[in-house]
Amino acid sequence: MGNFEFDGQKYKTASGHQKEWGARILDELSLTGAETILDLGCGDGVLTKQLADLVPEGKVLGIDASKGMIETAKELEGHNLLFAFQDINDIAFTNEFDLIFSNAALHWVKDHHKLYKNCYIALKLGGVVRFNFAGDGNCSNFYEVVLEVMDDSNYSRHFKNFEWPWYMPRSSDYEELTNQQEFKELRCWEENADRNFSTKGDMVKWINQPSIVPFLKILPKGKQSQFRDEVVRRMVDKTIQPDGTYFETFRRINVFGRK
DSSP states (O other), X not given: XXXXXXXXXXXXXXOHHHHHHHHXXXXXXXXXXXOEEEEETOTTSXXXXXXXXXXXXXXXXXXXXXXXXXXXXXXXXXXXXXXXXXXXXXXXXXXXXXXXXEESOGGGOSOHHHHHHHHHHHEEEEEEEEEEEEOTTTTHHHHHHHHHHHHSTTTXXXXXXXXXXXXXXXXXXXXXXXXXXXXXXXXXXXXXXXXXXXSHHHHHHHIXXXXXXXHHTTSOHHHHHHHHHHHHHHHHHHHBOTTSXXXXXXXXXXXXXEO
């Protein structure tokens, strides 16, 4: 997982749509209330806390590779809820969880073969994975704009060896990958979650946390705010709708699996 540092407090206010997707998944989980659960890429911990509330007799661990996120999440720790600073790539649990959950995080993980291997070992027999993450076609406006600005002579030399931070596969390719895993049952499906941000401010918050973070990290301090302002200006022009909202594409891959 790319080691990008995020501002957990800012993410709290900028992650409404991530939380909507997560809440829908929580609604469909059939839990007894005594499960042990792992949340991969827990972010600010808000959904992880909701998971913990659903399993009062169980326990929940949320992990994230951003110290800023974990610091924010730790404010929510309780009797059955813990958070730890850990990269998803480094999980090494054995036969420990009834459910491994992840919402809007696994597109930051490049090696999904390794991910499924580690999850399989970490699950109890009969345990479940339930993931939602970004797939091909996600954030197409932001991609187009950020690539244009990166190409600008002002910035291009800084991005010569830049590694694209996300893995957002086509669902047909991803289905092929899931077919190669050990799980008794493992299926994936696409979801179109395109949305209109109701205000410019809402869209700008989403650009600031987390979308633009990997790009600013590459630039010298003196160029960061200039780069960010140019991306924001172009995004506003590109995505504004006749009704004054701002449109972006959000394409998701959902996964359900059982060991």
